[in-house]
Amino acid sequence: MKSEYFLHNHLQLFVNRCSEDFVLPFHAHDFIEYSYVAEGKGFHHIGEDVIPVTKGMLFVIPVGVPHVFRPVSTNVTEHPLIIYNCLFNAELIHTLTAIIQEKEIIQHLMDLEQNQVPYISVVDHNDRIEELMVKLYRESSVPGIGSSTMLYTLVSQLVLMTYRQLYQKDHDEEHHSTGFDYILHYIKEHVSNRIRMSDLVRVSGWSEKQIGRMFLRHTGQNFSGHLQHLRIQKSCELLKSSQHKVSLIAELVGYRDMDSFYAAFKKITGETPLAYRKKSRAQHSGQ
Structure with missing residues (x-):
């Protein structure tokens, strides 16, 4: 332009x-x-x-x-x-x-x-x-x-x-980025588990309010929104790279309720998990 x-x-x-x-x-x-x-x-x-x-x-x-x-x-x-x-x-x-x-x-x-x-x-x-x-x-x-x-x-x-x-x-990141990076790493390592804000308070030593501000500042999302996008991103990777059933993939990324997984997946990607897998494989085979 x-x-x-x-x-x-x-x-x-x-x-x-x-x-x-x-x-x-x-x-x-x-x-x-x-x-x-x-x-x-x-x-x-x-x-x-x-x-x-x-x-x-x-x-x-x-x-x-x-x-x-x-x-x-x-x-x-x-x-x-x-x-x-x-x-x-x-x-x-x-x-x-x-x-x-x-x-x-x-x-x-x-x-x-x-x-x-x-x-x-x-x-x-x-x-x-x-x-x-x-x-x-x-x-x-x-x-x-x-x-x-x-x-x-x-x-x-x-x-x-x-x-x-x-x-x-x-300026703030000079003091806090290392600690926040640890929080992000902790979430990725425990994405298949139930993760609560109290867990992040425990591992970081920060208050819930401080953690909430850091999520908005570093990711533009609140904690629950970031966790949901991380889980759906991980599920997309598994749908493309593995033969696992959708129910197992949902469990591997921390969802115990399939309806919640399907709703979150379609909200973020615009597709169902099976449609996403089919399209990804078609694109890969066409390359």
């Missing part, structure tokens, strides 16, 4: 609010994109990653990094995935140097523009990023007196807030 298709005004800035579907292909672009999940659930295919997304997640996509959002269901009327997008290129970065005084933040934007850094993901815990996105969208949609100044100010705030949260996250 090219800048001239979106950034044809004097501001070199484009803001929209859209409902994602299955039409837009996996794509890259020559501008920086800040994308905020405003409503619904789905998946963000970005680079080589597939990330489950929910309301409150913000992604910063550098120039040249391919990505696409997909809703959780093909029925986008009942299960919409609403995204706010803020797009700009190097020309706007140059303009923002008059507002943003910190050289390291300007360098951060230049690194995004020159594809020198990976994509960024943060979680909007206090709704401040959503407020900025809504203001950007309204000001862009219905310009008023001083709209240029207002939009540049709002974009600067968005950049600064994201950068500050990213820095704070990195």
Whole structure:
């Protein structure tokens, strides 16, 4: 996707609010994109990653990094995935140097523009990023007196807030990432067992509240959501690589109730386990 298709005004800035579907292909672009999940659930295919997304997640996509959002269901009327997008290129970065005084933040934007850094993901815990996105969208949609100044100010705030949260996250990770990595490892090792939050409290020494915050910060999901996706991911691997019956696979990934397994599997993959296995084997034999 090219800048001239979106950034044809004097501001070199484009803001929209859209409902994602299955039409837009996996794509890259020559501008920086800040994308905020405003409503619904789905998946963000970005680079080589597939990330489950929910309301409150913000992604910063550098120039040249391919990505696409997909809703959780093909029925986008009942299960919409609403995204706010803020797009700009190097020309706007140059303009923002008059507002943003910190050289390291300007360098951060230049690194995004020159594809020198990976994509960024943060979680909007206090709704401040959503407020900025809504203001950007309204000001862009219905310009008023001083709209240029207002939009540049709002974009600067968005950049600064994201950068500050990213820095704070990195600072926290210096102290906590090792402990949280142990929690993730513990879950993977015990995925076939019943895992409760009290077990994580016991093995980490953290409180339930601390663990909950770390899950949101590091994975964008709560504990139960992360565990469910991990179990379904493991079941997908077993369906592709083994001859085990579906009932045994469900047990191996921690489900004792088949109805719960089938419901979780279809919710996350959109297919039944048997349909998933059949399609995977057909794809493998066709390679």
